[in-house]
Amino acid sequence: MSKTPVDIWYTRCGGATASTLAIQKGWLAAEFDPAEVTLHSLRDSNERSVRESHYDHSITSMFREGGNIPPIWARARGADTVVLGITWVDEFQSVVVCADSAIRELSQLKGKRLAMPKYVGSTIDFQRGANFHGFANALSLVGLGRDDVEFVDVIIDRAAGDSPGPSGSAELAALATGRVDAVFLRQASGYKLAQDRQPHLRELIRLTDVPDPFKRINNGTPRPVTVHRQFLDSHPDLVVRYLSVLLRASDWAVANPDGAIAAIAEEDAKVGAAITAATFPKLATSLRPRLTADYVAGLEAQKNFLRDWGFLAADFDIQDWIVEGPLAEAERLVARAIAAE
Known part of the structure; x- marks a missing residue:
């Protein structure tokens, strides 16, 4: 008897993310067999309540990569999410x-x-x-x-x-x-x-x-990759594979900086590649999710700022929000795949 495919929702914002590349290039879809995973784009949903998960993280099977204020706000309100990785994309x-x-x-x-x-x-x-x-x-x-x-x-x-x-x-x-x-x-x-x-x-x-x-810390810097703890506990293998796609996408960006700029520019046809390049001066080398001490400290500084300026319902420990294992395993998975090529 075949298993019911697992639903995975994905969303990104600000354009300048490894997720954008992975989605545009079809790498995310190629990673998961439709018989095991059904992928859903949050922004393509006709239901506003579904799209609002981009801000309140209400969908437990959703991966989010993008601006940090909504996920910090949602975590402070009790959303049981975890941070799987962080990027540092400086923007204008x-x-x-x-x-x-x-x-x-x-x-x-x-x-x-x-x-x-x-x-x-x-x-x-x-x-x-x-x-x-x-x-x-x-x-x-x-x-x-x-x-x-x-x-x-x-x-x-x-x-x-x-x-x-x-x-x-x-x-x-x-x-x-x-x-x-x-x-x-x-x-x-x-x-x-x-x-x-x-x-x-x-x-x-x-x-x-x-x-x-x-x-330079703001909503777009640093950008966390988040998912619900419940989904991580239930499907750790899928979480690792999802992250591995983002890592491979970020590697591609380093090797293809002009292609990365062009792909990110497609997210907003009104601005074009020249403006995208000027907006994100170090884009191609900034898209790799990491959990380094400085990236985590940057995310904590942003959380503290939002707390001190009255944006959060409650404070929380940033270290309790970070889960390092999946990204480390994804790094090993990518390294094994490269070695096998």
Whole structure:
């Protein structure tokens, strides 16, 4: 009597993930025989409650690779997930003012109004968390903190659809009308907005270029790979094989940097390969999941920031969230496969 195939759901966000390559190139589908595993793409579901698992991790058979705020938020609310691996993909992050502004340097943001998006209808307002952290990182470079500035809410109604829209567009509109004095931009969409409005904007700081990696921590950096503990306990072999596909995809990216940029650019036809390359300056060498001490420390720093700024329902121990065994076994599985070639 044949067994019923195991359902595996997968989701990724931000595009710049090994999962994106594995899905686009068909490597994930090739790894699992349909008789043993049925793969489901979360973003292809017609049910919003299913798609919302990308944020609340409600589907126990789901692998997620992407921005860290939703999985941290879900874990703090009690989702029994585990972190299987972490990547560190630096992305475009910038603080801008109007080109004719009297503000010429970061220290002059003291007492000024900083745009803060507030998404109505979001399961978790990760864009707001990302903007808070971006500004906090920038301000800390000149000894300023949250009490030294005024955060001005820019309301964005997300209730009508699933997409939060281009990061920074509403905030730049507020900047243009004089409601705020500075805007934080990030991701490829933010980079494109900055380029499109270049004559009208002045960049105060590009956090992407700051040497201290902890000043570059945000929703997209670092990015965890997560799954429910229940699924790991029930199907450890499938978890290892899933991770092995991500490892092979990241190896391919190192060997094919232009191909990796092109593949990631396909996730958003509006930006193209040139903007993708500018957004993620070290993309090809950054997609390999790891559990190194510095990556874990970065994830903990982000968790602590979200806790301290009121985004989490409760605190939790980051070490209890990390499970190292599956990634180590996946590394051995890939090494054996390479040796056998």
